[in-house]
Amino acid sequence: MxxxxxxxxxxxxxxxxxxxxxxxxxxxxLQKLLSSLDMEVVEDxxxxxxxxxxNNLIATHRGSLNKQxxxxxxxxxxxxxxxxxxxxxxxxxxxxxxxxILGADDKAGIAILIEAMRRIKEEEIExxxxxxxxxxxxxxxxxxxxxLDMNLVKSDYGxxxxxxxxxxxxxxxxxxxxxxxxNITGKSAHAGLEPEKGISCVSILAQALxxxxxxxxxxxxxxxxxxxxxxxxxxxxxxxxxxKGEVRAIEPEVADQLIDEMKQAFEEAAQRFGGSVSINVxxxxxxxxxxxxxxxxxxxxxxxxxxxYPVIREISGGGSDANIFNLGGKPCVNFSIGYDKIHTTDxxxxxxxxxxxxKLVIELLKNAPVQDS
Numbered sequence: 001m002x003x004x005x006x007x008x009x010x011x012x013x014x015x016x017x018x019x020x021x022x023x024x025x026x027x028x029x030l031q032k033l034l035s036s037l038d039m040e041v042v043e044d045x046x047x048x049x050x051x052x053x054x055n056n057l058i059a060t061h062r063g064s065l066n067k068q069x070x071x072x073x074x075x076x077x078x079x080x081x082x083x084x085x086x087x088x089x090x091x092x093x094x095x096x097x098x099x100x101i102l103g104a105d106d107k108a109g110i111a112i113l114i115e116a117m118r119r120i121k122e123e124e125i126e127x128x129x130x131x132x133x134x135x136x137x138x139x140x141x142x143x144x145x146x147x148l149d150m151n152l153v154k155s156d157y158g159x160x161x162x163x164x165x166x167x168x169x170x171x172x173x174x175x176x177x178x179x180x181x182x183n184i185t186g187k188s189a190h191a192g193l194e195p196e197k198g199i200s201c202v203s204i205l206a207q208a209l210x211x212x213x214x215x216x217x218x219x220x221x222x223x224x225x226x227x228x229x230x231x232x233x234x235x236x237x238x239x240x241x242x243x244k245g246e247v248r249a250i251e252p253e254v255a256d257q258l259i260d261e262m263k264q265a266f267e268e269a270a271q272r273f274g275g276s277v278s279i280n281v282x283x284x285x286x287x288x289x290x291x292x293x294x295x296x297x298x299x300x301x302x303x304x305x306x307x308x309y310p311v312i313r314e315i316s317g318g319g320s321d322a323n324i325f326n327l328g329g330k331p332c333v334n335f336s337i338g339y340d341k342i343h344t345t346d347x348x349x350x351x352x353x354x355x356x357x358x359k360l361v362i363e364l365l366k367n368a369p370v371q372d373s
Contacts, residue, residue, distance in 0.1 A: 005118060006354055010094065010111035014085045014103035018053070020077040023136040027054035027076060030110070030134055034059040037117050039132070046147035050137060052077075056148045057134040061117065067128025067368040068295075071158030071330065072361060073145070073321055074109035075138030079343050092351050104339035104349035109161030110134065112337055112354055116361040127365040131155050138162075138321055141284060145321040150328035157296045159364070160322040160334040167356040168309035169336035170300055174316045174323050175220070175248040176255040176287035182266050184230075186275040188239035198237030199275045201230055205241060207269035212262050220250035220315060223258055248317060250287050285319035288326040290333055295369070297333060303363035309356065335360070 018026040027043075034041050039059040047055045054076065079101060086097045096102040113132050120127060131153060137143030163171050184205060189198030205228070214223045223245070230241030245262070249255035263279055270277045290297055304311045322334040338353025 003351070003355060006111060006115040006358065007089070007094070007351060009114050010104075010108060010349075010354070011087045013107040013110055014087060017083045017085075018077055019080055019082040020137055020140045021051065021053050023053035023076045027057060027134070027136070030057060030076070033114060034117075034132070037114075037121055039117065042152065044147075044149060044152060046144065047136070050143050050147050052136040052144055054136045056136070056144055058152055059132040059134075060154070061120070061127070061130050063127040063129050065126050065128045066371045067365075068371050069129040069131065069155040070364060070368055071131040071133055071153055071155035071332070072113055073133040073135065073158065073160045073325065073332070074106045074113065074162060075135050075144065075321055076106075076110070077136050077139050077144075078103045078105070078107070079139050081345070089351075094349050094351060096345060096347065098345055101343065101345060102339075102347035102349065104347055105342040106138070106162045108337050108339050108349045108354055112161060112357045112361060115358045119358065119362065120365070125362060125366065128368050128371065129154070130365055131158070135321055142319060142321055142324050145324040148324075148328075150325075150330055153330055155330070157331045158325070159296065159300070159332055160320055160325070161337050161357065162320050162322075163314075163316075163334045163336040164340050164342065165336050165338070167336055167338060167353050167360055168304055169312045169314055170297075171316045171320070171322065171334040172291070172297065172313045173220070173250050173289040174287055174319055174334070175250050175285070176252045177284040177319055178247045178255055178259050178281055179284055180245055180247075180259070180262065180279060180281040182243040182245075183278040184241040184243065184266070184270065184275060185277070186237065186239045186241075186273070189237045191235045191237050195237055198239070199273055201238045201241035201275065204266070204269045204273050204275050204277070205243065207272060208265040211265035211268075213258065214245075221248065221254055221258075222317060223247045250289055250315060252287055255287070285323040286327045288323060290331070294331060296331060299364055299367060299369070300333065300335065303360060303367050306367065307356070307359055307363055309360065
């Protein structure tokens with residue numbers, strides 16, 4: 001019955017549309033469901049400033065044991081096409097019908113937490129206190145978790161359930177991510193009659209690119225220029241050009257260095273040709289790197305070993321709400337929950353892996369250290 005409950009909860013969740021900025025209905029559903037499981041539900045007032053469809057939700061279970069409190073986090077929004085999802089089950093794997101994403105990212109995580117709480121309640125499993133945190137707007141820039149007042153989170157450390165493939169994989173490092181826009185200004189002129197009277201943004205860009213590193217720079221660092229937009233006609237020297245790029249590095253100082261190099265390259269190139277540049281840099285996420293000595297990793301390894309799950313440590317090239325919690329002083333790692341091919345209409349989640357994740361959540365709570373008095 002419990003396996004059927006898990007799948008049923010997942011289907012109910014993904015059939016509620018919650019594309020980013022429209023998370024309100026699924027939040028109402030979660031509040032009612034969590035309350036029915038005797039969890040204390042608190043919501044903040046963050047949507048007033050985020051413009052998202054819901055506030056952050058924090059659901060607390062008051063346990064009977066004197067153990068360190070843990071938090072578990074998932075996000076409630078999905079990418080597009082995420083409206084009208086219909087779930088199809090084939091040989092123990094859940095898919096969408098094919099016209100939409102499935103929404104396992106991250107509603108598989110939510111269903112896993114709900115099922116873990118249900119089993120704790122039904123089987124009268126003794127635990128300490130723990131918290132479930134559900135945040136909107138993750139897919140469009142970690143917006144919901146970024147707006148969360150971390151003082152509302154009472155646990156000292158925890159786990160994000162939002163990573164792909166088999167349970168036992170754990171993301172121990174995630175990059176600092178910068179995104180940048182560069183507006184290059186030159187001077188227009190007729191390209192056939194008097195090009196020497198113009199200042200070409202293309203020349204500035206070409207010169208700058210000689211001193212900007214892109215691609216995979218090492219195992220933990222990437223840089224990319226993904227948008228170049230400018231020009232009106234082939235017979236006009238280009239006088240406006242927009243360049244958009246990003247930098248990702250596990251080590252924050254490496255990311256800072258690459259951004260400094262980019263700025264210097266564009267500024268020197270513009271000066272050389274007599275043009276100008278305006279550069280806007282935005283930090284989208286701050287990286288983290290955890291080792292086995294961190295309490296959440298010690299507990300994760302202990303729980304996985306008890307269940308016979310191999311522990312596979314991974315370094316991610318992307319960000320998640322884990323970046324925000326770590327930045328806010330709530331150390332955590334992000335572990336896998338069995339989904340794959342996310343953000344596509346081929347997205348899937350393996351039911352047996354979701355079951356393994358439920359067991360892992362419960363094992364983490366059972367093995368949580370005693371709270372110092």
